[in-house]
Amino acid sequence: MLNITEKILARASGKKEVSPGDVVFVNVDKVMVHDVSGPGVLAVFEKLRKKGMVIDKVWNPDKVWVAEDHFVPAADKISAQNIVLLTNFTKQFGIKKHFKYGMGQYGICHTLSHEEAMVLPGEVYVGGDSHTNTTGALGAFAAGLGHTDVAYVLLNGKIWFKVPETLFFKINGKLPDHVMAKDLILKIIGDIGTDGAAYKTMQFGGTGVSEMSVESRLTLTNMTTEAGAKSGIVEPDQKIRDYLAARGVTRYDEVHGDADAQYEKIYEYEGSEMEPIVAKPFSPENTVVARDLSSVELDKAYIGSCTGAKLEDLQAAAKILKGRTVKIRTEILPAAMSIFRKAMDEGLLKIFMDAGVVVGPPTCGACCGAHMGVLAKDEICISTTNRNFPGRMGHVESQTYLASPLVAAASAVTGKITDPRDLK
Amino acid sequence: MKGSVIKYERDNIDTDVILPGPYLKIHDYAELATHAMEGLDKDFHKRVKPGDFIVAGKNFGCGSSREHAPIALSYSGIKAVLALSFARIFYRNAVDGAFLLPIEIDESAYKDISDSDSLEVNISANEIKNLTKNKVYKMKPFPELIGKIIEAGGLFNYKP
Numbered sequence: 001m002l003n004i005t006e007k008i009l010a011r012a013s014g015k016k017e018v019s020p021g022d023v024v025f026v027n028v029d030k031v032m033v034h035d036v037s038g039p040g041v042l043a044v045f046e047k048l049r050k051k052g053m054v055i056d057k058v059w060n061p062d063k064v065w066v067a068e069d070h071f072v073p074a075a076d077k078i079s080a081q082n083i084v085l086l087t088n089f090t091k092q093f094g095i096k097k098h099f100k101y102g103m104g105q106y107g108i109c110h111t112l113s114h115e116e117a118m119v120l121p122g123e124v125y126v127g128g129d130s131h132t133n134t135t136g137a138l139g140a141f142a143a144g145l146g147h148t149d150v151a152y153v154l155l156n157g158k159i160w161f162k163v164p165e166t167l168f169f170k171i172n173g174k175l176p177d178h179v180m181a182k183d184l185i186l187k188i189i190g191d192i193g194t195d196g197a198a199y200k201t202m203q204f205g206g207t208g209v210s211e212m213s214v215e216s217r218l219t220l221t222n223m224t225t226e227a228g229a230k231s232g233i234v235e236p237d238q239k240i241r242d243y244l245a246a247r248g249v250t251r252y253d254e255v256h257g258d259a260d261a262q263y264e265k266i267y268e269y270e271g272s273e274m275e276p277i278v279a280k281p282f283s284p285e286n287t288v289v290a291r292d293l294s295s296v297e298l299d300k301a302y303i304g305s306c307t308g309a310k311l312e313d314l315q316a317a318a319k320i321l322k323g324r325t326v327k328i329r330t331e332i333l334p335a336a337m338s339i340f341r342k343a344m345d346e347g348l349l350k351i352f353m354d355a356g357v358v359v360g361p362p363t364c365g366a367c368c369g370a371h372m373g374v375l376a377k378d379e380i381c382i383s384t385t386n387r388n389f390p391g392r393m394g395h396v397e398s399q400t401y402l403a404s405p406l407v408a409a410a411s412a413v414t415g416k417i418t419d420p421r422d423l424k
Numbered sequence: 425m426k427g428s429v430i431k432y433e434r435d436n437i438d439t440d441v442i443l444p445g446p447y448l449k450i451h452d453y454a455e456l457a458t459h460a461m462e463g464l465d466k467d468f469h470k471r472v473k474p475g476d477f478i479v480a481g482k483n484f485g486c487g488s489s490r491e492h493a494p495i496a497l498s499y500s501g502i503k504a505v506l507a508l509s510f511a512r513i514f515y516r517n518a519v520d521g522a523f524l525l526p527i528e529i530d531e532s533a534y535k536d537i538s539d540s541d542s543l544e545v546n547i548s549a550n551e552i553k554n555l556t557k558n559k560v561y562k563m564k565p566f567p568e569l570i571g572k573i574i575e576a577g578g579l580f581n582y583k584p
Contacts, residue, residue, distance in 0.1 A: 023569045025584055036448045040491055043451045044521075048580060071449050078449045130489040130513055146491035146517035152579050160569060160584075194436055195483040199512050228486060230512055283436065368445035368488075389440040389487060391463045396444075 003166050003261035004235055005201045008141040011255065012124045020165040020264070029123035029140075031153050034067040034109045035079070037128025038086045040147035041154065048151075058093050059157035065097035065118050066090050067109035070364040072101040075371035107336025107362040110134040110306035113142075114218060115336050117244050120252035121236040126153055131306055131386065133224045137217040138244070139236030139254060144225065164230045165264040166201040167192075171208025173271035178420050180316060181216035182308060182384065182404035184208075184269065185223040186277040190287030191267075198228035200264065208271040209234060214243045215310040222307045223386050226284040276419045278382075279402040282390050290407050293417040300381040301326070301412035302393070303405055304333035304360075305367040308384020311339045313405040318348040320409035320420060321355040327415035330357045331373055337362060357412070369393045375400070382411045425503050425546075426555075427475035430468070431539040435481035437464065439514065442485065442493040456492055457499035474501035477545070479537050481507065484526075485514025491521060498523035504545055506552070506563070508534055519570055522578030527552075533561035547574070 002010065002017055010018045012026035033041055045055050058064055066086060071079035083101070090098040097118070099106040105116065109127065112118060113135040119125040121139035126132060132144040145159065153159050169188060175181070189196070202224040209217060217234045224232030234240075236254050244250070276290040303309060303317050314334060332352050334340040340362065343349050352359050365372030367385040375381055375394030381401070383393065388400035401417060410418040441463030443456060450456055461468035478497065484507035485493060494517050497505070504525035505518070518526045525547065529537075533552065537543070542555040545563070552561045566574060576582040 023567070036490070039449075039451050043453075053580075075449070082449055082451075128489060130487065132489075144489040144513055146489050146494075146513055146521065148491060148521035148579060149516060152520070160579075162567075194486055195509065195511070198483065198509065228483065228511055368448070369440075370445045370448065387438075387440065387487060389438045389463075391444050392440050396463055 001258050001260045001262055003203065003257040003263060004139070004255055005141055005166055005203070005231065005233055006163060007255045007257065008122060008124060009161065009163050018163045020163050022163045023160055024163060025158050025160050026124050027158050028126055028153050029063060030119050030125045031064050031150060032067065032109055032113065032127035032132070033150060034069050034129060035072065035082050035086055036070045037147060037150060038066060038089060039082045041128065041151045042085055042089060044147050044151040055155065058154045061094040061096070064095045064154065066095060067099050067112055068101045068106060069108045069362065070368065071370060072363050073361065075365065105337050108306045108364055110222065111310065111335035111339070114138060114214070115338050117247040117249045120244070120249065121240060122253045122255040126150065126159060130225045131222055133229060133232045134218055134222040134306060136231050136233040137214065137221040138240055139234065141231055141233065143231045162199065164199060164201045166203050167197055168263040168266045169202060169204045170206035170266055170268045171204065171271055172206050172268060173208055174211045175208060175271045175274050178406060179274045179276060180404040180406055181212060181219035183277040184274055185220050186279050186284065186287050186402060187274060189223065189227050189284050190277065190279070192227055194226060194283055194285045195228040197224060200229055202227065202229045202232045203263070204232070204234050210237060213312060214239055215312045218310065219307060223284070226386055276404060276407050278407060278417060279388060281388050281399040281401065284387060284402060290403065290417060290419040291422070293401070294422070296380065296401070296417045298328050298382050298411055298415055298417065299379040300328055300375065301330040301408050302366055302381055302383040302385065303408050304331065304335070305364065305385040306335055307386040308405050309333055309335040309339070311342050313384060314339065314343045314348050316405040317409040318351045320406060320413065320423065321357065322351045324355055324413045326356045326412040328412060330412040331360060331366070332357050333360045333362060335362055366393060382408050382417060384408050425475070426542070426544045427477050427503060428473070429477050429479050429537055429539055429541045429543060430472065431479040431537065432464065433481065436483045436486055437480050438487035439485055439490050439493040440487055443490060443496045448490060448492060453495050453499045456496040460496035460500045469500065472500045472502065475503055476501055477543055478502055478505045479534065480505065481534065482509040484510050486511035489513045491517045494518040494521065494523040519573055520579035525574065528564035529561060536561070
């Protein structure tokens with residue numbers, strides 16, 4: 001009667017079974033740091049060294065991997081120095097999987113986690129970033145942690161978790177063509193609120209999810225963070241096996257929930273009833289149907305981030321932008337180099353550039369308001385990213401509307417928030 | 425613990441306003457403190473004194489996993505945040521890094537405590553005294569493991 005999350009946590013803590021509320025120390029299979037959390041972890045190491053602790057190795061360098069994503073290309077001297085710190089760290093500790101900016105494959109950590117099959121079904125995966133939840137779409141327990149906790153994992157290979165309650169979201173039937181997984185997860189967050197899944201797991205299933213591509217499932221789990229969830233998860237199926245096999249991985253130990261698995265609550269959604277949804281400033285729960293916002297005039301459209309710049313996100317944008325031109329400043333940043341290359345091979349980049357869009361390198365920069373195109377005071381942006389808190393993408397008095405790549409691209413064409421069905 | 429209250433009467437105070445994104449590249453704790461709460465309250469840094477408490481609504485610290493958020497508050501002098509509830513990563517960062525105490529209070533205490541009130545927090549008795557209003561509130565006791573980690577002085581000092 002255990003669900004997939006309980007079974008993974010039981011296995012990782014050496015117990016036969018666990019129940020929601022139990023506090024367990026679990027063995028970690030994979031851990032990730034990036035150019036923000038990595039230097040943060042190193043600061044924790046320094047603090048510990050000052051107290052006399054000797055830190056000259058990590059528990060298992062083969063289970064650690066590193067991304068450069070938030071401040072690449074280096075935004076300034078401090079960011080450049082952080083990349084140097086990260087490079088020295090991976091060299092010193094013998095960590096081989098370091099995806100470096102400017103050296104082949106690199107990109108946003110959560111995108112690499114699936115593009116590079118860094119995490120496998122049944123594993124416990126933690127990362128120094130709140131959207132670590134994303135990778136749960138592969139059938140792993142994936143949760144974000146802070147610097148101290150990641151430092152602890154790096155030295156001990158384990159960490160404590162309270163076994164979460166699971167909310168099950170059952171999606172019946174396919175989404176219509178003009179609706180994307182982004183619309184569905186915005187709708188769900190609007191319904192349950194930004195703390196609606198606090199400390200809990202959000203599991204997605206039903207025919208709507210089994211019909212969904214792996215990339216779409218990753219959009220669902222990615223934004224579970226915005227509902228306060230500890231993790232998001234989908235049971236692995238043939239699509240996951242095929243996705244991993246295409247990346248050269250066939251050996252792993254899948255975990256599935258029991259037939260009589262228990263959930264705290266089951267929510268049902270009819271796929272065919274879904275509509276394009278937009279979250280207004282300043283919260284991802286502030287959702288309305290896109291058509292209600294058709295009078296909102298925009299300054300910028302942004303198609304990027306771990307949430308909204310996977311290959312199918314770019315394909316969706318290209319479907320809209322083909323043969324059209326943008327009316328407002330528009331940027332498209334594929335989430336990883338491998339996706340950038342596929343977009344080139346498929347001719348998507350030409351479509352974007354013909355439309356007048358700037359195509360840029362993978363980075364978290366604009367999504368977190370750090371660099372690479374931040375918003376001015378009073379500027380209004382439609383974005384395929386995941387957060388729209390005050391100041392998230394720039395000036396504290398700028399505004400971000402969260403939307404699917406289809407809605408963002410349609411809005412780029414008209415300069416106003418636009419349901420893709422209403423595009424002439 | 426004694427100190428005075430800086431109250432933000434709102435829910436969902438997120439890590440983007442506690443410590444805005446552009447400062448994520450900074451890992452100097454004292455410098456981070458100068459940017460604490462910048463997205464919500466530009467005067468926070470001038471106003472905060474060592475030992476102060478923040479009082480806020482539900483889901484405090486939602487958003488990113490940045491440990492910069494509890495670090496910036498801690499190095500500003502904040503000893504505890506008293507809120508209706510906390511987002512999970514902020515909560516465990518505060519406890520595991522021993523930066524500050526995330527204390528859950530109930531609706532009546534939240535309503536009753538005013539900005540600038542003087543409080544005395546006693547975690548072993550799960551009690552908060554409002555010295556200004558001469559009242560006593562109950563705080564939600566820490567779960568067992570959390571209590572042990574706090575007592576040890578952070579996760580690295582805790583022996584499972």
